[in-house]
Amino acid sequence: MTNLLGMVAKLAPVVFLFAAGVVFARRRIIDASVSRAFSEFAFRFAIPAYLAGSLYTADLQSIFNLPALAAYTTTAVVTAGAVACVGRWRGGGPREIALRIMAACQVNTAYVALPVFALLFNDVSPIFPVILLQVCVLTTVVIAVMEYTPSDPTDLDIPVGGGIRRGLIVALTTPLVLACWAGIAANIAKVRVPQSILNCLTMAGAAASPVALFALGLHLGGTGLRLRSADRDEYWLIGFKCVGFPLLALSIAHWGFRIGGPWLAYIVMIAAMPSPQNLFIFAQTYDTDVDLAASVVVKTTVLALVLLPIWAVVITRT
16 A cells, blocks of 8 residues: 555656646636647657657667567557457458557557656656657558558558558658657767757756646546547457556566566556557548547546556566
């Protein structure tokens, strides 16, 4: 019980900033529509600045732990296969299945994982490989499926190869990925970056976590929390994302790859993060299960914030 209370205390700033955004939106102190501006600032400027500066000064050998990355990738692949089978069994099309895979095995790294890792571990570097895996591989596959597959199953006029090319271009040119590659490249090449520039990146990056959490709270405060299910797949997706996926990650990493210590904690805590906000953006862009995506993003975020202290205690006892 003491450990649980200690973890709750550590994560209190995350809940405080998120709740402040919700309250400001619900009481109309700040219009919820402004959350988009906050999100754009965090996603396109503050978080990339933080990532670029952190990766430039990081020890890359310690960040890219191959057994840990293999364990997490295995968890994602197993999850994707299982969700695809369930989706196919339920009669879903390629777009619907791709969206559900994204909901189940991708996580909100930018808006939730970064501040949580900064508070719990005082180190966000273990998140970088997962960001690259998600954006360069998982998201690219989802975009390719969305682009390649027509919204109308009877439409046979499909631009072969165009979806894959567009998916690669979109994924590899996002600010987060460009910032990661820039920081890694400068680190490997031992480029001498002036301290004044690093100070600028540090100052901009310091705004990333609080602005991202406040923006997320504003958005969710404006949309509200609807308890009624938007889709028959909604609740099993939410349950699997918040409980099943981290349990699977724990099992595969601990017993399959014999990983222990801090890297086991990193893997489980990353897996315990909610579904990414991009899920809703993709659903809107490709007009696929928009209500389901919005509901999953909102409810996994709320449930994950409740469960994170419990997962933090579980990994300390494993």
